[in-house]
Amino acid sequence: MSKDFYVICDNIRSLYNVGSIFRTADALGVKKIYLCGITGTPLQKGLAKVALGAEKSVSWEKVGQTWRVVEKLKRQGVQVVALEQTLGSIDVKRFKPIFPLALVLGNEVDGVAESVLKRTNGVVHIPMAGIKESLNVAVAFGIAGYEIISGKVYKVQSL
Numbered sequence: 648m649s650k651d652f653y654v655i656c657d658n659i660r661s662l663y664n665v666g667s668i669f670r671t672a673d674a675l676g677v678k679k680i681y682l683c684g685i686t687g688t689p690l691q692k693g694l695a696k697v698a699l700g701a702e703k704s705v706s707w708e709k710v711g712q713t714w715r716v717v718e719k720l721k722r723q724g725v726q727v728v729a730l731e732q733t734l735g736s737i738d739v740k741r742f743k744p745i746f747p748l749a750l751v752l753g754n755e756v757d758g759v760a761e762s763v764l765k766r767t768n769g770v771v772h773i774p775m776a777g778i779k780e781s782l783n784v785a786v787a788f789g790i791a792g793y794e795i796i797s798g799k800v801y802k803v804q805s806l
Contacts, residue, residue, distance in 0.1 A: 650796075651678045655713060659687075659753075662687040664783065665694055666693070670698050713760065730772070
C-alpha cells in the first residue's frame, strides 16, 4: 500500500501561509502540493521567505480549479479529505487514513469551497476548546498533517 500524501490548497490568499505549508509539507514527506485558484506559487516574491528552501524540495503544480484536482486524484485511486468544520466532519484524531491520500486546505476566510467539499471522500476537523472556531490554515495543516501520517513508521536512533 502506498503512503503517498498530497496537499491541495484551495484559494489560499497569503503567500506566507503557502510558504509555511511548503515547509511543513517537506517535514511530513508530502509528495506534491496542488496550488489552486488564487493560491500563490513559489514564483512569487514572499513565499520563499517563509518556505526557507522547501519550495525547491516539494513538488508542486499550479491548477485553476480545485474541484478538477479532486476529481482527477479520486480517479487515480487517491482518497481526498478536506480539513474543515462541517456537520458531518470527524475529529482528525479518530480519522483512519487510507493512502494514497490528499488533504484539502481552504481559504483563510471562507474555508474549503462547497463545490469542493461535496466532491471529497470525507471531511475532518480539529476540535476547538476556545471561543474561536478556526486556526490559521498553515497551523491547522501542521496539526492535521502530523495526525494523518502518525501511522507511518520512523526509525528512531538510540542515544
